[in-house]
Amino acid sequence: MSEAPPRVPLIRCTGLTKRFGSLVANDSVSLTVEQGEIHALLGENGAGKSTLVKTLYGILKPDAGTIEWQGRPVELPNPEAARKLGIGMVFQHFSLFDELTVLENIALGTPGARADEELAARVDRVARTYGLALEPHRPVWTLSAGERQRIEIARCLLQEPKLIVLDEPTSVLTPQESETLFASLETLRAQGAGILFISHKLEEVRQICSMATILRGGKLIAHADPRKETARSLASLMVGEGVNEVKTRHGESAGPVFLAVSGLSVKPEISHGIPLKAIDLEVRAGEVVAVAGVAGNGQSELFAALSGEGGEVKAGTVRLRDRDVTRTDIGERRRLGAAFVPEGRLGHATLPQRSLSENIALSWHETEDVGGFFLSADKLKAAAAAVIKQFDVRGPSSDPRAAQLSGGNLQKYIVGREIARNPKLIIVDQPTWGVDARAAALIRQTLVDLARAGAAVLIITQDLDEAFEMSDRISVICGGTMHPPVATATTDREAIGLRMTSAYERTAA
Amino acid sequence: MALTLVPRGPVSRLREITTPLIAFAAAVLIAAVVLLAMGKPLGVAFHVYFMEPLTSSWGIQEVLLKATPLTLIAVGLIFAIRANRWNIGAEGQYVIGGLVGGAVAIFTHGSGGFWVLPLMLIAGTLGGLLYGLLPAVLRNRFGISEILSSLMLVYVAELLLDYLVRGPWRDPRAFNFPKSVNFEDAAILGPIVAGGKLHWGAVIAALAVVAGVVMLGRSLFGFAVSATGEAPRAANFAGFNDRKLTLAVFALSGALAGLAGVVEVSANIGQLQPSIGQAYGFTAIIVAFLGRLHPVGALLAALVLSVLLIGSETAQIMLKLPFDMTRAFMGLLLLSVLAGEALTRYRLAWR
Numbered sequence: 001m002s003e004a005p006p007r008v009p010l011i012r013c014t015g016l017t018k019r020f021g022s023l024v025a026n027d028s029v030s031l032t033v034e035q036g037e038i039h040a041l042l043g044e045n046g047a048g049k050s051t052l053v054k055t056l057y058g059i060l061k062p063d064a065g066t067i068e069w070q071g072r073p074v075e076l077p078n079p080e081a082a083r084k085l086g087i088g089m090v091f092q093h094f095s096l097f098d099e100l101t102v103l104e105n106i107a108l109g110t111p112g113a114r115a116d117e118e119l120a121a122r123v124d125r126v127a128r129t130y131g132l133a134l135e136p137h138r139p140v141w142t143l144s145a146g147e148r149q150r151i152e153i154a155r156c157l158l159q160e161p162k163l164i165v166l167d168e169p170t171s172v173l174t175p176q177e178s179e180t181l182f183a184s185l186e187t188l189r190a191q192g193a194g195i196l197f198i199s200h201k202l203e204e205v206r207q208i209c210s211m212a213t214i215l216r217g218g219k220l221i222a223h224a225d226p227r228k229e230t231a232r233s234l235a236s237l238m239v240g241e242g243v244n245e246v247k248t249r250h251g252e253s254a255g256p257v258f259l260a261v262s263g264l265s266v267k268p269e270i271s272h273g274i275p276l277k278a279i280d281l282e283v284r285a286g287e288v289v290a291v292a293g294v295a296g297n298g299q300s301e302l303f304a305a306l307s308g309e310g311g312e313v314k315a316g317t318v319r320l321r322d323r324d325v326t327r328t329d330i331g332e333r334r335r336l337g338a339a340f341v342p343e344g345r346l347g348h349a350t351l352p353q354r355s356l357s358e359n360i361a362l363s364w365h366e367t368e369d370v371g372g373f374f375l376s377a378d379k380l381k382a383a384a385a386a387v388i389k390q391f392d393v394r395g396p397s398s399d400p401r402a403a404q405l406s407g408g409n410l411q412k413y414i415v416g417r418e419i420a421r422n423p424k425l426i427i428v429d430q431p432t433w434g435v436d437a438r439a440a441a442l443i444r445q446t447l448v449d450l451a452r453a454g455a456a457v458l459i460i461t462q463d464l465d466e467a468f469e470m471s472d473r474i475s476v477i478c479g480g481t482m483h484p485p486v487a488t489a490t491t492d493r494e495a496i497g498l499r500m501t502s503a504y505e506r507t508a509a
Numbered sequence: 510m511a512l513t514l515v516p517r518g519p520v521s522r523l524r525e526i527t528t529p530l531i532a533f534a535a536a537v538l539i540a541a542v543v544l545l546a547m548g549k550p551l552g553v554a555f556h557v558y559f560m561e562p563l564t565s566s567w568g569i570q571e572v573l574l575k576a577t578p579l580t581l582i583a584v585g586l587i588f589a590i591r592a593n594r595w596n597i598g599a600e601g602q603y604v605i606g607g608l609v610g611g612a613v614a615i616f617t618h619g620s621g622g623f624w625v626l627p628l629m630l631i632a633g634t635l636g637g638l639l640y641g642l643l644p645a646v647l648r649n650r651f652g653i654s655e656i657l658s659s660l661m662l663v664y665v666a667e668l669l670l671d672y673l674v675r676g677p678w679r680d681p682r683a684f685n686f687p688k689s690v691n692f693e694d695a696a697i698l699g700p701i702v703a704g705g706k707l708h709w710g711a712v713i714a715a716l717a718v719v720a721g722v723v724m725l726g727r728s729l730f731g732f733a734v735s736a737t738g739e740a741p742r743a744a745n746f747a748g749f750n751d752r753k754l755t756l757a758v759f760a761l762s763g764a765l766a767g768l769a770g771v772v773e774v775s776a777n778i779g780q781l782q783p784s785i786g787q788a789y790g791f792t793a794i795i796v797a798f799l800g801r802l803h804p805v806g807a808l809l810a811a812l813v814l815s816v817l818l819i820g821s822e823t824a825q826i827m828l829k830l831p832f833d834m835t836r837a838f839m840g841l842l843l844l845s846v847l848a849g850e851a852l853t854r855y856r857l858a859w860r
Contacts, residue, residue: 021518309745331748340746347740354739361732362747374727 008071010035010163010194011056011087016065018051025051027218028065033163033194033211038185040205040226041198042238043215044436049198052215053165056196057089058082088161090152092168098141098272102134102151109155126157130184141272144501145294146177153184164188165196170204174294175464175497182208200238200437201465202231214238239437254472255285256321258425258456259306259338264316266305274298274480276305278316278506281475281482283425283456288448289485290471291460294500298480299460300343303429306458307340308333320425331366337424339363341414343433349414350402356413357384357399368421383420391416391442408439415443425456432466444470464493479503514855524853529801532849533813536842543837549828557827558820568819570706574777575815576808578603578769580714582793583800583807584721585765589758591725591802593738596759598644598659599766600790601666602637606767607774608670609636611781614696614774615678615689625695629771637767638760640666645759649752655759663790671783678781689781698776708776710769714808717765721804734758766790792818795843801850814839 009032018026026048033039043049054060056067058076067074069085076082079089096105106123107115120136127134132150140148149169156164166185170178185195185208199205205212206226214221214237222237229237259282266276276298283289293299304310306318308330317326320336330340340363346352350359357380364370370379384399391412395405402410411432418426431447432440448470451457460477461467467474473485476499483504486495544554562568582599589596596602610633617625644659675687683690700708725731733749734757745751774785796814800806821835 307746329748329750330746334748342742342746344742348742348746351736351740351743358732361729362736362743365729365732366748373729374723375729375732377727 009033009068010037010070012068013052013056014066014068016052016055016062016067018048018055018060018062024218026055026062027220029215029218029220031213031220033196035162035192035194036189037211038189038195038197038209040209040212041196041215042200042202042205042212042234044200044238044438047215047238048218049215050167051218053089053167053196053198056082056165057087083159083161086160086162088156088159088164090149090156090164090166090169092171094145094148094152096140096148096151099139101137101139102143103136105140105151106136106155106158110158113158122158123154126154130157130187131180132184133180144177145296146173146180149173149181153181157188161193163194163196165198167198168200169197170199170201171462174500175493176501177294178204202226202234205234206231216240235437254287255454257282258285258321259283259427259458260317260319261306262317262319264305264318265314266301266311267314268301269304269310269312273311274301276301276311276480279480279482280484281458282485283458285424285456286451286454287472288451288457288459288470290467290474290488291458291477291482292464292467292474292496292500293460293462293477295462297478297500299429299462299477301480302477303340303342303427303460306427307338307342334363334366334421339418339421339423339426341418341426341428341431343429345407345410345414346403350410352403353401355384355399355401356388356393356395356405357381359402360384360387360417363417364421387413387416387420390420391446406436408435411435411443412439415446419446419450423450423455425458426450427458427460429460430463431459431461432463433461440466464496467496468493476500476504481505511859513858514851515858517854517856520853528849528853529799529806529846532845533842535849536838536845539841539845540838544828549830553827554824557823558817561823562816562819571819572812572815573707573711575818576811577708577710577714578773578789579793579796579811579814580808581710581717581769581772582762582766582790583796583811584714584717584804585762586793586797587721587725587800587802587804587807588731588734589762590797591738592734592754592758593741594645594648594755594758595656596641596644596659596762597656597794598641598662598790599762599793600786600788601659601663602641602763602766603770603773603790604663604666604670604786605640606633606637606770607785608666608673608770608781609633609767610771611689611692611774612678614692615781617696618690618693621693621695623695626698626775629696629775630698630768633771633774634764634768637770638764641759641763641766642756645755649755655755659759667783667786670781670785674781674783680780687783692775692779696775697779698772708772710772710776713768713772718804718808721807725804730757766793792839795839799843799846801846813842817842 012032014030016026016029029052041049051060055062058079058081067076074085103120103123104115107113107119113119123134123136132154134150134154169181173181189195197209209226212224212226214224216238226234261279261281264276264279268275274297301311308328313326317324319325320333320338323336325333325336342348360380360383361370361375370376381399387393393409393413395409405413428447431443444466447457447459459470468488471488474488474491474496475485476483476496478500481504483499541551544551562572582603586596586599610629613629613632614625640662643662644655647653647658648655674689678689680688680690698708698710700706733744733754736744736747737749737751737754769789774781778785792814796807796810799810817835817838821832824830825832
């Protein structure tokens, strides 16, 4: 480190413990952030990162432990108290009103502010200082995820915080947008702010952070300097014993086209949805195709159009093998061998308050024997038990309600439920979003194996690493248009990242 | 600081069963305090509301008679409400059922055929079904809220009945009273025991409860209904067609309300007159919720409310209690049960 570390740390937490019932979310965790430091908080989903951060921001009260702010012990009964001390928070999920402008949204989140010229000037000053490109009078619904995040950051910086907490800030950004963010963070750091950076992307942590705190299962595992570690050594600290990498065998000859989408234009069902424009896409038997892209560029609309769940088709066709299914419902597409895993686990892929066995009926009733008009509880239970066993789904009982499972276990169950139908095509929207590393690896391997066994696999994902790890070909969706696919082996993250921010324009033939 | 609801975690089976009982006891207690405050003798009130309806064979028959249409209608409504489709118009479908079934009796008057009664029941059921479909079609076609349209159609049905019994269908020998001819025997649904008042409609209602339990709990249709109400996106993902389901639950609830109407007209009233309704269609909404949207629960709730209704008739004479008091008690009961349900799942806390 070039500059000498200040004697008094910005914030020092000791022995923080937080229990939820029998679950110990934080077990005597300690964390120290210095001024002028970008400090990484690393851990899998469920490791206790969010609990720790919520405690620091006054949202949760710790059961034990102390927090010292600039050397003084403090109580943080609510977020307002945290803000008064100088703690700012940028949440993972944006809390913005789509219909309002950038400036109006900032005014709403800033105590005592009004959306006037004075605020605009303040926003402009902050934006200039930290390189946050913002157009104050644009309505939020016209903005990309990266632009939305800049609003949240600007809103946070207006309060002139000394400690800024960012919860997985790059999960919705393109590589290029991430670089812009890192430059802003570096400016902040150089001015003496402390930054707590939550992430599970190890490369970027190694790039920008000078200290890391690693949590696993609610316990503090290590404090480490990420620049002196490798991504692999950090990963093993995060996860425990080594995580298997997905074994893929690229370049094998794929079979005949199973899913063929041509010139598909769709008007979305919801206002501010993304219209799909002349989408072309093919998936062959035996290959994995990834649709990469930043969230909110038409992924949900594409999934709905492919599954037959909704959206008004204006032009083009969707074909399964030789059948035109553009106008058919999801049941008919399932009968033709297709299976679908939507992004939403609770309330879309499952009924949250129903047991796993009842949830089998949701996607099986058209094609599998679940008892006919009168559902057979025995058959549903047997089917659920088989999925639970095969995919190592862990829950509080033998047939728990969907809402009782953790994200990773529920996702394994949902993917397993579809695979148990022996689909010839499976379309998965965000296969491992918010899923712990072990479950994610299992799900990815399962899907790759399914393709190797001859099925056509289409994944829609925001996670570029996942796209590169799993796929044979990558298409990029941007602004409701689809870039033509490229072979994964012949491209790189930069090339894909560039496409993620520019809509595809067909060159004149 | 604000009063908020905090989730409690899983609810035990025992608690599920005891909650409505405790809620009922609480409602009785509050009602007793209200009666005391009005200066009414509690002993007499207890006799009027509990002893009389439940200890005499007359009282028990009257309770079952009132519970019959309430149960029939509520079983149908449960399907609609579970699917998050708000059929507030069961009263109208009930009236149309009575009207169409009654029309069969009026136009076959004098034939005395064995087929008259079955035809009436079928016609009444179909009448309620088709009338129930109107709000569903309006919703599917034009996106009109079924809450409003089904409620408005109640008044259309009532006025139509009013017009017919005052005009074209009036009995010419009824001294200008607004009522139709008295149905002949072939058009009367008879008592189960000769000389008794309790008719075969009670058996039909019991069968409806059994069918309701099986359909809701075991059939794919029942699953689709519940899924649509619990998570519409998941129901859509399952491929359950939202529009068809809307039609189905309105057809079903309309049909059962229509059946209740024709049964009531045939077995209890024996003619068409402007006031065949007695607000059974509205009370059945309370019955459905009191019964926690389960057919057996609805049967129990219908019995409880019938006891209350019978008691209130006597209370008007014995205690000089206005009938509005009965409505207040019904509201009290519903509120207690809903509050009890909320408090088993959540606890109150200052935050």
